[in-house]
């Protein structure tokens with residue numbers, strides 16, 4: 635058994651995801667999802683922040699995957715644990731370069747560190763049916779108010795296209811003059827958010843989001859605005875459980891336009907993986923959680939082949 639003092643390794647983090655959600659030969663988390671293709675058009679302002687290839691003048695192709703939370707591949711879209719939703723984006727450039735953003739529909743994370751996240755997952759794993767009260771999860775949440783509020787304040791989307799997504803962890807952007815900014819991604823729907831009440835949500839079909847997004851994109855493209863929220867002195871770069879104040883400057887990096895469904899067969903799904911550590915020159919990871927995420931994702935990718 636691990637004490638809170640020892641750092642969790644990437645394999646331990648993936649095992650903790652399995653202990654919470656089971657092992658299903660699928661993504662260890664965000665297992666249920668659907669992916670599309672589209673394009674990204676960078677905004678002129680973006681190149682003032684970073685030299686990253688996809689944030690200069692030329693458009694990229696994007697592969698975008700929407701997902702539900704948990705590692706359960708057939709989780710109903712209309713139950714609490716399906717939150718937060720995921721949005722993963724792969725930017726593909728003509729010369730073969732790629733970079734990824736992996737975000738979810740909550741501006742924050744239940745824990746400050748990867749180690750604490752592992753303990754939260756283990757407590758979920760040992761709090762199933764028949765666990766004595768207070769369960770390990772009850773005890774964890776009593777000691778971690780941020781995790782408690784994360785679990786109880788999720789937004790219920792009318793569509794994957796009508797909710798905001800957040801990168802949560804911080805990145806360091808460097809521009810051509812060598813100037814540095816610390817940023818967090820925000821990916822906001824083109825129009826305003828559309829959410830459901832708890833009652834309407836509970837009455838929805840178990841595949842309401844997956845079915846809706848396919849029909850919506852077949853009818854017309856879905857657009858999101860990709861922003862960089864810029865940290866100010868004193869903002870916590872290394873603690874994803876604390877959102878930066880809303881009044882921080884946001885720079886529009888560009889527009890994501892999702893226009894067509896692509897092959898979602900099992901082989902195509904297995905071949906598709908995202909990694910938040912896949913960053914180009916001009917962008918660096920700036921939160922220790924990203925160091926762990928960068929190593930944990932490929933373990934799950936390998937397991938699900």
Ligand code: HEM
Pocket residue numbers: 647648651660661662663664667699700701719720721722736737738743747748751800801802803874906907908923926927930931932934935938
């Ligand atoms: C220590 C923290 C974290 C760990 C250990 C972790 C681990 C993982 C793993 C193992 C996968 C499956 C990868 C695959 O099989 O392709 C995954 C997927 C995912 N994670 Fe994380 N994650 C962490 C934090 C986060 C955060 C902060 C976010 C949101 C901002 C996030 C959002 C997602 C999403 C959306 C996916 C699905 C990607 C896809 O569509 O393929 N994760 N994560």
